[in-house]
Amino acid sequence: MMLWRQFAMEWRLYSRDRVAMFWTFAFPVILLMGFGTIFRDGGGPKLSVVRVQALAPEPRDAALDQALADLQLKVITLPKAEAEARWTRGETAAQLEPAGNGYRLRLNSYLMAQAGATAGVVNQAWLMAQARLSGAPEPQRIPIQVESPGHKRSANYASFLLPGLLGLNLVSMGLFSVGMVNVSYREKGKFRRLAVTPLPKWIFLLGQVLHRLTVTVIQAAILLLVGFLAFGIQNQGSTLNLLLLMALGTGCFMAFGFALSSFAETSESYSAISNLVFLPLMMLSGVYFTLDAAPAWVQHTVAVMPLAPFLRALRAVFNDGAGLAGHGLGLGIVAAWGLAAFALAVKRFRWA
Amino acid sequence: MSGPALSIRGLRKTFPKVLAVAGVDLVVARGEVFGLLGPNGAGKTTTLEIIEGLTTADAGEIEILGLTWAKQGQEIRSRIGVQLQSTSLFNKITPREALDLYGSYYPKRRGTQELLDLVQLEEKADAYHITLSGGQQQRLALALALVNDPELVFLDEPTTGLDPQARRSLWDVVRRMKGEGRTVVLTTHYMDEAEALCDRLAIMGHGQVIATGTPASLIADLAIPSVVELTFDGAAPDPAAFAARLGQAVERRADLWELPTPDPKALLPRLFEAAEAAAVPFQQVHIRRATLEDVFLHRTGRSLRE
Numbered sequence: 001m002m003l004w005r006q007f008a009m010e011w012r013l014y015s016r017d018r019v020a021m022f023w024t025f026a027f028p029v030i031l032l033m034g035f036g037t038i039f040r041d042g043g044g045p046k047l048s049v050v051r052v053q054a055l056a057p058e059p060r061d062a063a064l065d066q067a068l069a070d071l072q073l074k075v076i077t078l079p080k081a082e083a084e085a086r087w088t089r090g091e092t093a094a095q096l097e098p099a100g101n102g103y104r105l106r107l108n109s110y111l112m113a114q115a116g117a118t119a120g121v122v123n124q125a126w127l128m129a130q131a132r133l134s135g136a137p138e139p140q141r142i143p144i145q146v147e148s149p150g151h152k153r154s155a156n157y158a159s160f161l162l163p164g165l166l167g168l169n170l171v172s173m174g175l176f177s178v179g180m181v182n183v184s185y186r187e188k189g190k191f192r193r194l195a196v197t198p199l200p201k202w203i204f205l206l207g208q209v210l211h212r213l214t215v216t217v218i219q220a221a222i223l224l225l226v227g228f229l230a231f232g233i234q235n236q237g238s239t240l241n242l243l244l245l246m247a248l249g250t251g252c253f254m255a256f257g258f259a260l261s262s263f264a265e266t267s268e269s270y271s272a273i274s275n276l277v278f279l280p281l282m283m284l285s286g287v288y289f290t291l292d293a294a295p296a297w298v299q300h301t302v303a304v305m306p307l308a309p310f311l312r313a314l315r316a317v318f319n320d321g322a323g324l325a326g327h328g329l330g331l332g333i334v335a336a337w338g339l340a341a342f343a344l345a346v347k348r349f350r351w352a
Numbered sequence: 353m354s355g356p357a358l359s360i361r362g363l364r365k366t367f368p369k370v371l372a373v374a375g376v377d378l379v380v381a382r383g384e385v386f387g388l389l390g391p392n393g394a395g396k397t398t399t400l401e402i403i404e405g406l407t408t409a410d411a412g413e414i415e416i417l418g419l420t421w422a423k424q425g426q427e428i429r430s431r432i433g434v435q436l437q438s439t440s441l442f443n444k445i446t447p448r449e450a451l452d453l454y455g456s457y458y459p460k461r462r463g464t465q466e467l468l469d470l471v472q473l474e475e476k477a478d479a480y481h482i483t484l485s486g487g488q489q490q491r492l493a494l495a496l497a498l499v500n501d502p503e504l505v506f507l508d509e510p511t512t513g514l515d516p517q518a519r520r521s522l523w524d525v526v527r528r529m530k531g532e533g534r535t536v537v538l539t540t541h542y543m544d545e546a547e548a549l550c551d552r553l554a555i556m557g558h559g560q561v562i563a564t565g566t567p568a569s570l571i572a573d574l575a576i577p578s579v580v581e582l583t584f585d586g587a588a589p590d591p592a593a594f595a596a597r598l599g600q601a602v603e604r605r606a607d608l609w610e611l612p613t614p615d616p617k618a619l620l621p622r623l624f625e626a627a628e629a630a631a632v633p634f635q636q637v638h639i640r641r642a643t644l645e646d647v648f649l650h651r652t653g654r655s656l657r658e
Binding site for chain 1 (some may be wrong): 404405406426429430432434436438440441442444445449453454456457458459480500
């Protein structure tokens with residue numbers, strides 16, 4: 001009864017805090033809708049090459065243009081001066097220009113992801129053009145299929161992003177809704193006021209934890225619903241596995257919040273400490289993008305942090321319908337972090 | 353219901369590098385309003401927090417309503433009411449909700465409406481806490497301290513930071529508490545508040561009780577019931593030479609001299625004569641009754657407002 005009152009009051013006060021409601025419920029949906037729509041085709045921005053017009057067109061130019069068109073690369077043909085101006089503005093990823101008896105490709109060092117892919121296509125087109133000019137048999141292309149690691153066809157970016165957001169929500173719930181709130185309760189003396197009443201402290205804390213749990217459940221449900229309605233994303237794995245994973249993540253990151261809150265005296269110092277933890281976790285754990293391009297030491301480091309292995313397992317279940325068996329080590333790492341944080345929180349938690 | 357409401361013996365508390373409470377003994381009778389008076393840093397709040405169970409003492413014994421923290425903590429909590437120096441509530445909780453919520457923590461509770469009436473917050477009963485004035489927030493804090501119909505109420509600087517009108521209305525609430533038969537222990541650094549509200553006082557300084565008694569007896573014990581004040585236009589000059597000539601103690605405070613005396617009628621003619629002879633450029637003369645401020649000054653050599 002006391003617990004219920006405490007829980008109900010948490011919800012009532014929370015529902016009056018519009019800013020918190022926005023960040024908790026609306027913001028993840030906006031992120032999913034925004035990024036999901038921008039990168040709907042999964043391939044990032046369309047590839048294009050700037051083609052500098054030849055002064056005196058040769059047969060090979062026509063053959064190359066034809067081959068580029070066959071490979072569906074967008075070609076922007078410009079006179080030399082205009083192409084140079086565009087290059088200087090930094091808008092060109094790859095520029096194809098006549099050089100001696102053939103061509104030369106210039107790649108923009110700031111846009112290497114696009115430029116590298118474009119260079120591959122241009123070279124392939126040039127091989128095709130040369131074969132056609134010499135009357136050799138048409139070279140055959142190897143077909144490509146985009147697939148997730150578990151062989152499910154989930155090529156759109158939204159389906160990659162959604163589990164990332166589910167995981168990130170747990171982290172921000174733990175660090176901010178639990179950790180920050182406890183620091184401010186301690187700082188402002190709310191705990192002290194409670195300590196002079198007969199209310200058992202565990203009821204107060206449990207009411208708070210239960211409230212955050214229901215918030216998390218609702219938040220995840222909204223994201224899953226929007227993901228399904230807008231992008232047709234569905235959980236490919238078993239519901240039980242998904243729930244188990246979410247429960248593990250919730251426990252781990254909530255313990256994180258409690259543990260971290262014991263290291264700060266004021267809200268200001270807590271916000272510095274928590275961002276020190278939150279920002280690297282968010283940027284480096286593969287929430288928004290895969291980490292293949294990161295240096296090996298970064299990949300090895302985040303692999304033993306709690307969020308990256310959690311997201312790996314979550315994506316395996318959610319996107320690929322995998323079981324949990326193959327993720328024992330990763331989930332062990334998450335659980336170890338959670339237990340360590342819990343032990344630290346129990347040892348260090350202060351009411352005043 | 354016999355025995356004192358509160359009795360303390362040999363209370364000591366040292367914080368790192370600071371001796372906050374250095375051996376305090378107090379007895380508070382049932383039904384009285386008892387004041388702990390002293391400047392900031394005198395140890396009032398620490399003493400109160402130890403009594404309330406928020407801080408543990410290094411040494412000393414405390415009995416609250418005949419109970420001890422070691423054995424009957426929960427019973428003490430349910431029978432005392434506490435207003436902390438800053439009661440922080442959620443910004444968007446209403447007084448009605450706060451009283452309902454805190455009331456639900458206790459086995460025995462008073463009606464929310466009755467409490468709202470008592471502290472005159474009916475009109476603001478459903479306004480968010482953050483929209484209440486300082487005085488209204490403080491009255492709500494008092495109502496929260498009364499939510500369990502406590503026998504003993506602790507108020508830590510209940511009127512600090514309030515305007516005179518808000519202070520008066522809070523004093524009324526404290527008087528009503530006494531009228532209902534509750535024992536009230538409050539801290540304050542306002543002399544007028546202590547004189548107006550308290551049946552008995554303990555004057556604290558440097559973590560110790562310097563004097564205990566009723567406001568009237570403390571003043572009477574001074575044996576200097578009156579003070580003659582000479583005010584100056586600007587800073588008061590050094591009174592040493594004048595005091596020697598007059599054969600009377602003269603204390604300098606900012607823009608005035610104070611001459612404590614048991615007999616102002618006898619002092620005044622001599623004072624005027626000496627002042628004229630020494631060409632002391634004073635502006636006005638006041639004669640006033642000694643106050644608790646003088647008691648404090650006399651006992652500690654420090655002003656309460658320091």
